[in-house]
Amino acid sequence: xxxxxxxxxxxxxxxxxxxxxxxxVTNAQVxxxxxVSLAWATGVGVIGICVFAEMSGRVAAVSGRPTFDLVRERVxxxxxxxxxxxxxxxxxxxFAAEIGGVSLAIQLVVSVHELLIVPVVALCVWLVLWRAxxxxxxxxxxxLGLALLVFAVAAWHLxxxxxxxxxxxxxxxxxxxxxxxxxxxxxxALFGAAMTPxxxxxxxxxxxxxxxxxxxxxxMRANVLIGFPxxxxxxxxxxxxxxxxxxPLNIGVDSxxxxxxxxxxxxxxxxxxxxxxxxxxxxxxAACETGLSVGYSVAQYFxxxxxKYVRPNEAVVFHVVILLATIAAAAVLMTDVDPVLITEMSVxxxxxxxxxxYLPILVVANDPDYMGEHVNGRFANVLGTVFLVAxxxxxxxxxxxxxxxxxxx
Amino acid sequence: MTxxxxxxxxxxxxxxxxxxxxxxxxxxxxxxxxxxxELTAGDDGLAITALLTGAAALVGRLGGRLxxxxxxxxxxxxxxxxxxxxxxxxxxxxxxxxxxxxxLTVGRDEVLSRxxxxxxxxxxxxxxTVFEPDGDKAGRVLDARxxxxxxxxxxxxLLVGRGGPGSLLGYDxxxxxxxxxxxxxxxxxxxxTRVVDVDDADIDWTLEQVRxxxxxxxxxxxxxxx
Amino acid sequence: xRTRANPARLAATLCALALTGAAVGCAPxxxxxxxxxxxxxxxxxQVSSSCAxxxxxxxxxxxxxxxxxxxxxxxxxxxxxxxxxxxxxxxxQPVPSDSATYQHVxxxxxxxxxxxxxxxxxxxxxxxxxxxxxxxxxxxxxxxLSKVEQQIGGRTG
Numbered sequence: 001x002x003x004x005x006x007x008x009x010x011x012x013x014x015x016x017x018x019x020x021x022x023x024x025v026t027n028a029q030v031x032x033x034x035x036v037s038l039a040w041a042t043g044v045g046v047i048g049i050c051v052f053a054e055m056s057g058r059v060a061a062v063s064g065r066p067t068f069d070l071v072r073e074r075v076x077x078x079x080x081x082x083x084x085x086x087x088x089x090x091x092x093x094x095f096a097a098e099i100g101g102v103s104l105a106i107q108l109v110v111s112v113h114e115l116l117i118v119p120v121v122a123l124c125v126w127l128v129l130w131r132a133x134x135x136x137x138x139x140x141x142x143x144l145g146l147a148l149l150v151f152a153v154a155a156w157h158l159x160x161x162x163x164x165x166x167x168x169x170x171x172x173x174x175x176x177x178x179x180x181x182x183x184x185x186x187x188x189a190l191f192g193a194a195m196t197p198x199x200x201x202x203x204x205x206x207x208x209x210x211x212x213x214x215x216x217x218x219x220m221r222a223n224v225l226i227g228f229p230x231x232x233x234x235x236x237x238x239x240x241x242x243x244x245x246x247x248p249l250n251i252g253v254d255s256x257x258x259x260x261x262x263x264x265x266x267x268x269x270x271x272x273x274x275x276x277x278x279x280x281x282x283x284x285x286a287a288c289e290t291g292l293s294v295g296y297s298v299a300q301y302f303x304x305x306x307x308k309y310v311r312p313n314e315a316v317v318f319h320v321v322i323l324l325a326t327i328a329a330a331a332v333l334m335t336d337v338d339p340v341l342i343t344e345m346s347v348x349x350x351x352x353x354x355x356x357x358y359l360p361i362l363v364v365a366n367d368p369d370y371m372g373e374h375v376n377g378r379f380a381n382v383l384g385t386v387f388l389v390a391x392x393x394x395x396x397x398x399x400x401x402x403x404x405x406x407x408x409x
Numbered sequence: 410m411t412x413x414x415x416x417x418x419x420x421x422x423x424x425x426x427x428x429x430x431x432x433x434x435x436x437x438x439x440x441x442x443x444x445x446x447e448l449t450a451g452d453d454g455l456a457i458t459a460l461l462t463g464a465a466a467l468v469g470r471l472g473g474r475l476x477x478x479x480x481x482x483x484x485x486x487x488x489x490x491x492x493x494x495x496x497x498x499x500x501x502x503x504x505x506x507x508x509x510x511x512x513l514t515v516g517r518d519e520v521l522s523r524x525x526x527x528x529x530x531x532x533x534x535x536x537x538t539v540f541e542p543d544g545d546k547a548g549r550v551l552d553a554r555x556x557x558x559x560x561x562x563x564x565x566x567l568l569v570g571r572g573g574p575g576s577l578l579g580y581d582x583x584x585x586x587x588x589x590x591x592x593x594x595x596x597x598x599x600x601x602t603r604v605v606d607v608d609d610a611d612i613d614w615t616l617e618q619v620r621x622x623x624x625x626x627x628x629x630x631x632x633x634x635x
Numbered sequence: 636x637r638t639r640a641n642p643a644r645l646a647a648t649l650c651a652l653a654l655t656g657a658a659v660g661c662a663p664x665x666x667x668x669x670x671x672x673x674x675x676x677x678x679x680x681q682v683s684s685s686c687a688x689x690x691x692x693x694x695x696x697x698x699x700x701x702x703x704x705x706x707x708x709x710x711x712x713x714x715x716x717x718x719x720x721x722x723x724x725x726x727x728q729p730v731p732s733d734s735a736t737y738q739h740v741x742x743x744x745x746x747x748x749x750x751x752x753x754x755x756x757x758x759x760x761x762x763x764x765x766x767x768x769x770x771x772x773x774x775x776x777x778x779x780l781s782k783v784e785q786q787i788g789g790r791t792g
Contacts, residue, residue, distance in 0.1 A: 303442030381588035
């Protein structure tokens with residue numbers, strides 16, 4: 001059993017990148033409008049995040065240094081601070097969105113106004129981050145998040161025209177009633193979501209929490225190679241169900257409730273209940289991932305003790321930062337802002353955060369001082385360089401596209 | 410964590426290998442970053458005597474041109490506290506070894522002190538403008554190289570080159586490190602970087618500039634060759 | 636030596652920027668003909684989507700495939716979404732030549748809003764008997780919305 005739980009960290013990290021609240025809605029939205037013609041963007045994102053998560057995990061296993069340590073050591077305190085601020089904006093905004101997302105998911109069960117649920121959820125998230133063991137967080141939410149596999153079952157059950165889907169996916173065929181600019185916007189949004197910086201912050205810090213050593217590089221790779229493709233698969237499954245059920249009706253997806261409708265059509269109440277469980281677990285898991293990432297990054301920049309592997313009394317700064325982040329997140333949500341919109345807005349800051357996060361990882365993964373014999377091979381370097389360029393291009397293109405298409409409308 | 414060699418036994422580049430590293434105590438707990446490094450003049454020259462940590466050290470490096478101003482403000486934020494602008498000191502005697510982090514020989518409880526007064530800082534040496542003997546600008550100090558002498562790390566040479574991105578990445582000093590595209594770009598940018606022996610340079614700490622005794626082309630060696 | 640920044644000048648620049656921003660932000664919403672038409676099309680499209688969601692919802696309710704609470708929230712979201720779109724579009728100033736179209740569009744939008752409210756009321760009451768009637772109404776509303784959409788004549792981008 002323990003052997004299978006060993007990949008929970010990868011699964012939970014991937015949930016935050018591929019099926020958090022913003023992605024759940026975006027994937028259904030993209031599915032309803034574009035079918036799987038944008039699946040390539042998710043696929044490319046899966047490969048990109050695998051490459052860099054593997055590097056950051058390997059650095060953590062060999063040297064014990066998580067990603068934000070590398071950021072400050074390689075780009076210095078000033079650019080490091082710039083990265084801290086911009087990646088904190090992304091992570092903190094996403095953290096707020098996830099707490100909102102849990103509330104939206106719970107709202108679908110209890111039918112109480114969202115703003116009444118938010119404070120309770122925020123309190124629960126904070127209590128979990130403060131008291132629960134790291135292994136419990138990753139195993140519980142990583143595992144329960146797999147309830148979203150019900151979307152794959154639903155997709156299969158709906159019996160789509162697989163030939164047409166394959167054609168769409170392989171030819172990147174844009175539906176004729178959509179503009180290329182919106183198509184490009186969603187391609188960049190999906191790719192950017194797959195490569196959000198908090199995934200590597202969380203994954204590498206999680207590796208330190210689990211006490212990885214060079215002997216665990218195999219386990220770490222299993223985490224990467226199972227977790228992220230699984231996340232990408234879930235997000236494509238959501239797109240397929242939306243394409244089959246919502247696409248023909250011209251339904252534009254803008255709320256979580258609509259995302260679950262195809263599952264209800266395919267599998268009825270039981271399927272819908274499992275999907276709801278998946279929504280709650282995935283958003284709660286993503287809330288834990290982003291909340292912890294806020295604490296990890298700030299503490300790692302300033303050198304304070306961090307982590308759930310020590311008692312809270314020994315990592316006071318870390319826990320205070322998480323508490324303040326939770327309060328700030330709840331405060332943002334109480335303005336009745338749409339959580340899905342928050343995650344789309346946070347992409348703006350990735351133009352700064354992405355290069356300043358992935359460049360230090362690539363450099364240190366090559367540095368024999370840190371890595372000894374475990375430095376990058378040629379394969380990792382070629383992919384790493386290509387994706388570094390791709391991620392910078394996407395991050396820079398995101399802002400004009402966002403303005404031009406009015407966020408994909 | 411691997412048992413990589415202790416870097417304190419050989420020569421190190423202060424910014425590349427020591428600055429901004431994590432401080433870890435004997436129990437594996439973290440107590441801060443190497444926010445700056447204290448240098449003290451001795452018989453052999455400038456030696457690393459302490460690691461500095463905390464806001465008073467970090468704020469000066471963060472501020473750039475406004476660094477001094479920010480440190481003053483940091484002090485004024487709580488006038489009742491004595492020596493607030495002095496950073497916390499951690500004597501080099503307490504350092505066990507240096508790999509990807511700085512490991513101490515003691516526990517972290519109450520290990521810091523502010524006794525040292527205002528010593529010289531590696532953080533201000535880095536970034537100083539370097540002038541040729543005739544007054545022309547030769548570049549900036551990108552890093553400082555230290556070598557062990559009688560159980561201390563002593564300043565032996567300065568890396569002088571074009572100030573700009575990439576000097577902390579280390580490609581200008583090591584030939585085999587990949588990825589190739591990145592290494593080529595950084596090296597192209599830093600192709601003029603030279604290593605200058607500290608005996609060939611006068612460091613003026615008040616004016617924050619370095620004056621060479623011979624022209625850079627004569628005194629300096631290419632960084633990759635050293 | 637380190638140069639000192641001039642705080643007064645910095646503050647003045649920031650103030651000027653903020654004032655310019657505020658002045659631009661205060662301009663009234665009066666789009667030209669083609670962008671107004673785009674917005675009309677966009678609004679009709681979004682409200683159609685809400686109606687389609689409500690239709691799908693009621694059909695699945697009739698087949699007992701959705702929980703009541705879940706359906707309540709979906710119905711409520713559809714209604715709220717349509718309401719927001721309608722009031723936002725209603726506040727846009729049309730050019731005089733578009734006045735007739737303005738009437739058509741806003742009427743169609745608010746009619747749809749009324750039906751969506753009835754759907755929500757029925758779903759919250761679990762009034763299964765009303766679903767077939769509402770489905771017919773929704774179908775008529777959708778037809779009306781797409782008719783007006785055709786009149787406007789599609790997006791120009």
